[in-house]
Amino acid sequence: MTSAAKIVANRLNARKSTGPRSAFGKLRSRRNAFRHGLAIPISSDIAFADQIEQLSDGLAESNSQRGQAAQIAALAELELARAQHVKVQIINRAAQDLQKQNDCDDEQLLPVLAYASQLKTLAKFSRYERRALSRRNRALRALNARIPQPPTGVICWSTLFVQPVWKFNIHALVKMAIGSSRHALGGSWEFPQINGLRATLQLQGDQSGQVRFAFANGPSQEFAIVKTYDRRGGRQWVAVCPKTTKWVEDLFLKEIEQSIGTRHGLGLIYRSKHSKSMLSSASMQNIAEANVPIVYATTTLPQVNEHENSSDGLSRTRASELPKPKANLSQRSQKCAEQHQRSENWPREEPQGLLIPADHANGANFTQPFDNECQQSEGSAMPLDPTAALVSATALITEPLASESVAASVPDNVSNLKVGDALANEGKLDEALALYHVIYRVDSTKSGGGHTAKQADKALHRIGDLAFDYLLCGHFEQALTCADEALAAHPKSVNFAIRRAHSLMFLGRLEEAKAIYSRHLGKRMTSRTTCDSYIQGDFWDLRDAGRQHPLMDEMERRNFQPYEIEEYLEEDVEPLGETVGVEPAQAPVAIIRPIDIEMGDRLSAEGKLEEALLSYRRALRGCKAGLAESGADSQAQADFDLAVRGIGTLAFKFLLKHSPGQALQSIEEAMSYRPDWIWPRKIRAYALMLTARITEAKNMHRENCGKTLEHGVTWGDSIPADFDALRAAGYNLPIMDSIERDFGSKK
Amino acid sequence: MSEVATIIPPQLVAILERPPLCVGEDRVQYIQLRELLMDEIKPTTMTEYLLAYDIIAAEWELLRLLGFKAGMINAHMLAALKDHRLGWKSNDNDQLPAVLKLFRSTLVGNSEARKKLEGRLEKKQLTLNDVAAAAYESHILAQSQTDHMINATLQRREAAYAELERRKRNGRSLSSIDAAKRIAAPVIDGESSTIAPDSSDIASNTDSSSIAPVGSDRNDPVHAP
Numbered sequence: 001m002t003s004a005a006k007i008v009a010n011r012l013n014a015r016k017s018t019g020p021r022s023a024f025g026k027l028r029s030r031r032n033a034f035r036h037g038l039a040i041p042i043s044s045d046i047a048f049a050d051q052i053e054q055l056s057d058g059l060a061e062s063n064s065q066r067g068q069a070a071q072i073a074a075l076a077e078l079e080l081a082r083a084q085h086v087k088v089q090i091i092n093r094a095a096q097d098l099q100k101q102n103d104c105d106d107e108q109l110l111p112v113l114a115y116a117s118q119l120k121t122l123a124k125f126s127r128y129e130r131r132a133l134s135r136r137n138r139a140l141r142a143l144n145a146r147i148p149q150p151p152t153g154v155i156c157w158s159t160l161f162v163q164p165v166w167k168f169n170i171h172a173l174v175k176m177a178i179g180s181s182r183h184a185l186g187g188s189w190e191f192p193q194i195n196g197l198r199a200t201l202q203l204q205g206d207q208s209g210q211v212r213f214a215f216a217n218g219p220s221q222e223f224a225i226v227k228t229y230d231r232r233g234g235r236q237w238v239a240v241c242p243k244t245t246k247w248v249e250d251l252f253l254k255e256i257e258q259s260i261g262t263r264h265g266l267g268l269i270y271r272s273k274h275s276k277s278m279l280s281s282a283s284m285q286n287i288a289e290a291n292v293p294i295v296y297a298t299t300t301l302p303q304v305n306e307h308e309n310s311s312d313g314l315s316r317t318r319a320s321e322l323p324k325p326k327a328n329l330s331q332r333s334q335k336c337a338e339q340h341q342r343s344e345n346w347p348r349e350e351p352q353g354l355l356i357p358a359d360h361a362n363g364a365n366f367t368q369p370f371d372n373e374c375q376q377s378e379g380s381a382m383p384l385d386p387t388a389a390l391v392s393a394t395a396l397i398t399e400p401l402a403s404e405s406v407a408a409s410v411p412d413n414v415s416n417l418k419v420g421d422a423l424a425n426e427g428k429l430d431e432a433l434a435l436y437h438v439i440y441r442v443d444s445t446k447s448g449g450g451h452t453a454k455q456a457d458k459a460l461h462r463i464g465d466l467a468f469d470y471l472l473c474g475h476f477e478q479a480l481t482c483a484d485e486a487l488a489a490h491p492k493s494v495n496f497a498i499r500r501a502h503s504l505m506f507l508g509r510l511e512e513a514k515a516i517y518s519r520h521l522g523k524r525m526t527s528r529t530t531c532d533s534y535i536q537g538d539f540w541d542l543r544d545a546g547r548q549h550p551l552m553d554e555m556e557r558r559n560f561q562p563y564e565i566e567e568y569l570e571e572d573v574e575p576l577g578e579t580v581g582v583e584p585a586q587a588p589v590a591i592i593r594p595i596d597i598e599m600g601d602r603l604s605a606e607g608k609l610e611e612a613l614l615s616y617r618r619a620l621r622g623c624k625a626g627l628a629e630s631g632a633d634s635q636a637q638a639d640f641d642l643a644v645r646g647i648g649t650l651a652f653k654f655l656l657k658h659s660p661g662q663a664l665q666s667i668e669e670a671m672s673y674r675p676d677w678i679w680p681r682k683i684r685a686y687a688l689m690l691t692a693r694i695t696e697a698k699n700m701h702r703e704n705c706g707k708t709l710e711h712g713v714t715w716g717d718s719i720p721a722d723f724d725a726l727r728a729a730g731y732n733l734p735i736m737d738s739i740e741r742d743f744g745s746k747k
Numbered sequence: 748m749s750e751v752a753t754i755i756p757p758q759l760v761a762i763l764e765r766p767p768l769c770v771g772e773d774r775v776q777y778i779q780l781r782e783l784l785m786d787e788i789k790p791t792t793m794t795e796y797l798l799a800y801d802i803i804a805a806e807w808e809l810l811r812l813l814g815f816k817a818g819m820i821n822a823h824m825l826a827a828l829k830d831h832r833l834g835w836k837s838n839d840n841d842q843l844p845a846v847l848k849l850f851r852s853t854l855v856g857n858s859e860a861r862k863k864l865e866g867r868l869e870k871k872q873l874t875l876n877d878v879a880a881a882a883y884e885s886h887i888l889a890q891s892q893t894d895h896m897i898n899a900t901l902q903r904r905e906a907a908y909a910e911l912e913r914r915k916r917n918g919r920s921l922s923s924i925d926a927a928k929r930i931a932a933p934v935i936d937g938e939s940s941t942i943a944p945d946s947s948d949i950a951s952n953t954d955s956s957s958i959a960p961v962g963s964d965r966n967d968p969v970h971a972p
Contacts (some may be wrong), residue, residue: 077797111769111771116819126896
């Protein structure tokens with residue numbers, strides 16, 4: 001152990017030497033720990049400032065929207081150059097030392113010996129070079145990332161409704177801009193003008209943003225865009241309805257009225273048996289014409305400089321000139337609905353696919369042309385020809401597979417599920433189902449497992465998927481058959497069971513449907529999907545296709561977030577589409593209150609406090625309007641109080657999130673609405689304490705200490721619990737102990 | 748020849764006008780190599796210029812490291828001669844100054860000195876290769892580390908070429924890049940000829956056991972450093 005005398009001596013000695021005293025000494029000792037300086041970011045070195053600026057300007061010249069990437073590339077490039085220079089400097093310095101020490105008198109061997117002496121240090125430098133190089137290359141790739149070719153279906157002429165409108169698919173719109181680029185850094189893009197309408201998409205780095213529609217001589221409308229995840233876990237962009245804050249996939253434009261909005265916002269009504277009578281012959285003609293010319297943006301979108309207004313550089317072509325994309329769910333349901341409409345409203349035509357050539361009808365096997373079709377469709381992105389495929393497929397249907405030899409003679413490429421998918425996408429569900437049956441029968445009768453077994457299984461899954469398409473079209477019996485068929489093979493499949501429940505619900509077998517729903521509610525389907533969200537998503541899709549049922553509303557009220565009930569009320573329209581079993585008296589009694597307040601609660605629970613605050617404020621506005629109209633309406637007053645309570649509760653959550661300023665603002669807002677309530681004063685006292693207004697905080701405690709808050713809890717009783725929560729959130733101030741001691745009750 | 752070609756974008760001049768050169772490296776040779784590669788790659792955009800600069804820097808570093816590898820063997824040959832495993836006895840140490848002189852002359856390409864040295868070594872039943880191998884063995888760790896650095900540099904160069912090719916695939920012909928690669932090919936081959944023929948044998952290019960001085964041929968851009 002060190003003796004006391006030694007410790008004293010050390011201290012005395014230390015006082016004598018306290019480091020360098022002269023300016024030069026200090027300057028030199030400052031760099032004692034300095035080795036090579038490569039770990040220091042080059043941006044902090046003023047000597048490089050001009051070079052960085054010049055280089056980043058040069059790199060960003062081609063695309064001013066990507067200045068950030070150019071800056072990163074320039075920094076990394078200069079760091080790379082710096083590392084190379086430092087390496088050489090180390091060798092040169094070592095050579096100089098060798099020369100001074102007369103260790104080497106051979107000039108040629110001097111750098112070699114210097115290199116050998118510094119090899120260990122130099123070997124470490126490759127790390128810095130490698131990192132700088134990776135960073136630079138990544139930035140260069142981002143800088144030169146191509147804006148992908150636009151997918152089709154961004155803007156199209158929708159004929160789903162009584163009144164034809166333009167449809168903007170938000171997901172496709174965003175995908176057009178940043179779709180395949182993983183290095184998208186945000187920016188601004190312009191979309192084709194439609195009769196003077198200019199659409200501009202602005203995205204931030206987190207790929208959320210807004211889309212603005214501006215008419216040439218009229219108002220402009222803005223919609224927020226949010227990135228979310230679809231039911232299958234893929235990323236999806238949706239717009240936020242400004243009225244209800246609900247997420248919508250499509251926005252619509254009524255060209256004549258120059259207004260853009262959601263389906264409900266614009267009061268669009270689906271075409272159906274019900275609405276057919278509402279169509280004049282002229283509008284029918286328009287719709288019939290509008291079936292074909294779907295307008296797509298086809299050229300690369302220009303990324304717009306904020307400071308310059310580039311003109312519309314996009315051209316439009318007809319859909320027939322473009323390769324058909326694989327339809328997504330909404331497109332598919334739209335096509336199904338269109339097909340359904342055609343089949344319902346116009347005289348049913350004999351499908352071309354059923355016109356079987358004589359040789360096929362006689363049971364002949366597939367001919368070469370069909371094989372070629374199948375091969376083409378398998379390997380290329382060219383659109384399938386479902387009609388040609390169907391001709392051959394129907395031949396199989398007409399001739400039962402009597403023997404294994406017949407089954408074996410069927411070529412492998414007949415099991416082409418893509419043909420069936422194409423038919424389903426075209427809305428020809430019956431034909432698709434027939435083809436899937438053929439594929440299933442053919443492949444399941446073939447001997448052996450492997451590929452054929454997989455194909456059969458896939459066909460069965462497709463049949464199960466068709467159940468939902470049938471539901472969208474209103475063919476509930478067929479949907480039930482498909483679901484049953486799929487379930488027979490996969491009795492544990494949740495999604496097939498849910499689709500069966502949907503079918504049963506629409507067929508009026510409510511008890512069975514409810515039993516299935518209740519069996520699955522609250523359970524998890526995948527790691528990211530729950531049955532609840534799956535069912536709710538199905539309900540949304542069904543509603544989009546005009547199918548609704550009271551049970552859906554009931555389930556949503558009980559289990560899920562209500563579906564645009566507010567909009568139903570506001571529009572005062574009759575139930576949309578083909579409503580099954582809905583009597584006017586049984587129509588859902590919608591209440592405005594739960595939407596904004598419940599949404600506020602939900603957002604608050606999710607930690608989205610700012611959004612929750614907005615939601616509560618919206619609810620307050622609605623309640624105030626209700627109170628002004630109906631006077632002392634007890635329901636409106638109760639809702640008003642609920643909203644105020646929500647804001648007050650948010651204030652405490654803001655405190656826990658270390659935003660005392662916002663907490664103070666919120667609680668004072670709540671107190672302005674209900675000055676008679678005691679408990680908001682307590683939260684205000686906390687907020688004052690945490691904003692260093694100690695005296696005011698103590699005064700408030702002093703004034704209210706001893707008062708009863710709610711449910712018999714006194715002011716002092718609640719302080720310890722609140723402070724525990726605050727301490728858990730990281731507040732640990734001496735004033736808290738003092739207040740707790742002075743005003744809080746003992747635990 | 749101007750140090751910085753006029754075609755280089757002004758933003759890059761600041762980087763390119765100060766090439767990282769070690770003691771004994773020739774700036775003119777560096778610029779020659781740079782012009783040669785720039786002529787072949789023909790960069791057009793800033794990004795391509797950066798990639799071309801990567802290639803130039805990697806090429807020069809490869810030459811330097813390969814030179815160091817050979818130089819380390821040359822520098823330690825005399826020390827290796829003293830190694831008892833080669834049979835050099837302590838009473839022969841008085842011959843060392845003369846042997847050293849012969850070594851130096853051999854390194855600068857004196858064939859007469861080389862013959863004398865070989866004669867002296869033969870008396871001890873040794874060859875130049877034996878001595879070089881002993882020198883290599885004594886510094887095998889340094890050689891291995893240098894090999895790692897060479898590999899890293901090679902990868903960097905190949906990556907830059909690949910990126911250039913990718914960028915130009917849809918535009919210009921690849922012939923120019925291929926040509927640039929062809930120029931670089933002897934450098935890679937050079938690794939295996941660490942002990943290269945001396946200047947007198949360059950024409951015949953047959954004797955692989957002869958010793959080349961580090962940077963003996965200053966006019967050869969490929970073996971410049």
